[in-house]
Amino acid sequence: MIGILKTKQSTLRIYSVLLLLVAACSLGAQVRKNTGMNNPYYDDKRVHFGFSLGVNFMSYWVTESLVPQDGELYHARVSSLLPGFSVGFITDIRLAKYLSLRVTPTLQFSSRTLTFKNESGHPLPFGRPAEQSILSLPIEIPITLKWTALREGNYRPYLIGGFGVSYDFTNDKERPLLHKPFDYFVAFGAGCDFYFSWFKFCPEIRYQLGFNNMLTPVSERPELSEPDYFYTNALSRLRNQAIVLIFNFE
Numbered sequence: 001m002i003g004i005l006k007t008k009q010s011t012l013r014i015y016s017v018l019l020l021l022v023a024a025c026s027l028g029a030q031v032r033k034n035t036g037m038n039n040p041y042y043d044d045k046r047v048h049f050g051f052s053l054g055v056n057f058m059s060y061w062v063t064e065s066l067v068p069q070d071g072e073l074y075h076a077r078v079s080s081l082l083p084g085f086s087v088g089f090i091t092d093i094r095l096a097k098y099l100s101l102r103v104t105p106t107l108q109f110s111s112r113t114l115t116f117k118n119e120s121g122h123p124l125p126f127g128r129p130a131e132q133s134i135l136s137l138p139i140e141i142p143i144t145l146k147w148t149a150l151r152e153g154n155y156r157p158y159l160i161g162g163f164g165v166s167y168d169f170t171n172d173k174e175r176p177l178l179h180k181p182f183d184y185f186v187a188f189g190a191g192c193d194f195y196f197s198w199f200k201f202c203p204e205i206r207y208q209l210g211f212n213n214m215l216t217p218v219s220e221r222p223e224l225s226e227p228d229y230f231y232t233n234a235l236s237r238l239r240n241q242a243i244v245l246i247f248n249f250e
Contacts, residue, residue: 038154038195043094050090050200050250056242057081058110058136061209063237070125072118074234079131084110090250092146100146102160110136110242114177116234126227132177140166142187142208154195160204161188166240176228178221179214183240186211191246202248210240 042048059078066073088106095101113133116124124130144162168181191204215238218229 052088054086054246056084058242061239065236079115138166138168156193178216
């Protein structure tokens with residue numbers, strides 16, 4: 001029951017983030033007709049730079065192995081989405097009037113919790129805890145295309161999509177679960193450009209889905225004690241996925 005409540009709370013956090021972004025865009029649409037044109041030639045630059053701050057909600061796309069262990073079948077799921085922090089650097093290259101190429105290396109700080117249980121409802125073997133937390137410190141390099149709408153006043157919505165690679169610097173081999181460092185992913189989302197006199201503020205929401213199996217198998221972990229085998233053996237694949245709320249300053 002506690003796990004279900006945590007999942008519901010995490011879902012509510014995500015919906016709240018979405019509502020905040022929609023509210024920001026709606027507010028911009030309401031006020032743009034009553035404001036003067038700020039920095040009207042900003043988008044004529046061939047290249048410009050910036051930085052980003054953000055909040056991430058990282059999770060896993062879990063595939064269970066469904067292989068019995070000691071007569072028990074174990075299930076696993078992400079029981080909570082804990083908000084993390086991200087900081088990045090922006091390079092934007094103008095390709096056409098409504099299209100630009102963006103390279104945005106970003107450092108993410110995040111944590112995820114997996115909950116394990118068996119079908120019989122008995123405690124886990126060897127008195128092991130049902131929850132396992134996984135800390136992540138990946139540096140990501142997304143390469144995306146940004147499609148913008150026609151600017152009206154100081155407001156301009158856009159769509160973004162592309163791919164990227166990441167490398168996770170965490171390598172805590174003492175934990176029962178260890179994920180691999182390298183991943184590659186697709187990313188897509190939407191946002192709004194708000195123009196001010198000296199800079200552009202761009203709130204953006206993005207979804208990322210990884211393709212690599214991040215689970216390190218037992219065969220590659222000679223340091224792992226046998227009582228902890230069942231955590232890894234209960235899983236077949238772990239794929240990264242995340243929802244990220246980004247605040248770009250350009």
